[in-house]
Amino acid sequence: MKCPFCQHHEHKVTDSRETPEMNTIRRRRECQRCQRRFTTFESVELTIQVLKRDGRYEEFSQQKLIKGLDAACRHTTISHEQVLEIASKITHELMQRQVREIPTRQIGELVMEKLQGLDPIAYIRFACVYRRFTDIGELMDAIHTFQCKTPLPKQE
Numbered sequence: 458m459k460c461p462f463c464q465h466h467e468h469k470v471t472d473s474r475e476t477p478e479m480n481t482i483r484r485r486r487e488c489q490r491c492q493r494r495f496t497t498f499e500s501v502e503l504t505i506q507v508l509k510r511d512g513r514y515e516e517f518s519q520q521k522l523i524k525g526l527d528a529a530c531r532h533t534t535i536s537h538e539q540v541l542e543i544a545s546k547i548t549h550e551l552m553q554r555q556v557r558e559i560p561t562r563q564i565g566e567l568v569m570e571k572l573q574g575l576d577p578i579a580y581i582r583f584a585c586v587y588r589r590f591t592d593i594g595e596l597m598d599a600i601h602t603f604q605c606k607t608p609l610p611k612q613e
Contacts, residue, residue: 460488461495505551506558514558519548526568529583533576543571577603 459466465488472485481500487493505517526540547567551559565587572580584590584599 458486458497460491460493462493463488463491465490501552505556507564508558508560510561517548517551517559517564519544522547522564522568525583525586526572529572529586530576530579533579535572535576535579539575543568546571573603 458468460468467489468486469489470484471487471494474483475481476483476498481498484497484499486495486497488495506514507517509515523540523544526543527537530540547564550567551564565583568583569580569587572583580603581596581600584603585596588595588599590596590599
């Protein structure tokens with residue numbers, strides 16, 4: 458790696474910290490020539506291929522997962538920090554499985570499993586997009602299934 462200021466190759470690490478997503482390490486570095494400091498980020502590169510519904514393959518992207526979770530969780534009780542934590546847990550699970558490819562169906566099921574206990578609206582929003590409901594009956598079935606699996610707290 459080169460210093461972004463003087464292009465020198467030698468530098469030392471002055472500080473290392475994990476980022477909130479827990480899958481990236483932030484490093485402060487100091488150039489040995491110009492003594493200027495700069496920050497780099499190290500992350501694990503997942504080489505998992507996602508098998509899409511149409512038969513195409515796409516590289517797994519935690520950012521895409523976060524974007525989908527953010528959309529489902531907008532205006533709910535789930536914070537952005539919780540979204541990052543869910544995405545990190547799912548990414549970790551995928552890494553633990555040590556698979557080279559995974560169907561989108563399995564990723565969607567993992568997401569729904571995580572959302573189910575957190576917020577019913579986020580769960581149903583995600584289910585609507587993931588399962589591609591075509592009529593109100595399918596939506597009602599999903600709501601009924603959710604209610605059967607997770608009893609909602611009674612209102613007083």
